[in-house]
Amino acid sequence: GSPVVARDVRRTYYMGESVDALDGVSLSLPAGSYTAVMGPSGSGKSTLMNLLGCLDTPDEGTVEIGGRSVGDLSGGERARLRGTEIGFVFQTFNLMPRLTAAENVTLPLVFHDGVEAGRHERAETLLSRVGLGDRLDHAPNELSGGQRQRVAIARALANEPTLLLADEPTGNLDTETGNEILAVFDELQAAGRTILMVTHERRVAERADRIVHLIDGELAEIEQLEGKR
């Protein structure tokens, strides 16, 4: 697979005065890499996620996903790229409360044509991968926090995305349940997924191969972790 690359990216917000949320950040996510992003509140973590996730475009510089420069795309093309190439996992799971686990997981398949047949099998495959093959017809409120996050991870994988973006995925979970979710991410990396995870917790970040430290919108350091590739 091709890497996801941010080149010399700047994102400026104007709120009376202008703020460089990101200022000249370059970062390459090789296929199969696992990167954690740390930094104080306001350092640009969310802005970086939004750019790499095709939710936003840079004011300067480029973001490339699947060999395409995101800034060159129309809004519709960008939405499609986001829907097919990016999987999102959030702190608060963001499941649809009235849909079953299986229905939540297959929501992203909207970008595929004529998949109505086979949808349930697809959900079963995806949920089995995260250890929830026996919870297909459960509603989110019938699942524990850890199980909800597993459903969210299965949903993020529905389109076999190039990049999995996780924003504090263990932030709403107790330590033990959080560790189970981190083990799922370990398995996903072993299966060749490219992962970028934002976290406040050093312990969580150390599951990755490297930690990107943001300070005041700048990439202060890329810390390669011992014993990781």
Ligand code: ADP
């Ligand atoms: P976290 O650091 O937990 O990811 P958020 O991403 O919600 O928190 O917000 C990070 C920072 O960005 C906060 O300082 C917040 O005030 C600011 N922020 C986020 N969205 C906006 C917005 N629409 N307008 C102004 N500031 C924002």
Ligand code: ADP
């Ligand atoms: P983090 O996620 O590390 O907390 P953010 O990327 O949310 O940081 O924010 C970086 C900077 O950009 C902060 O100064 C924040 O207030 C500002 N910011 C973020 N989003 C917006 C927005 N939508 N409008 C105005 N300012 C924003």
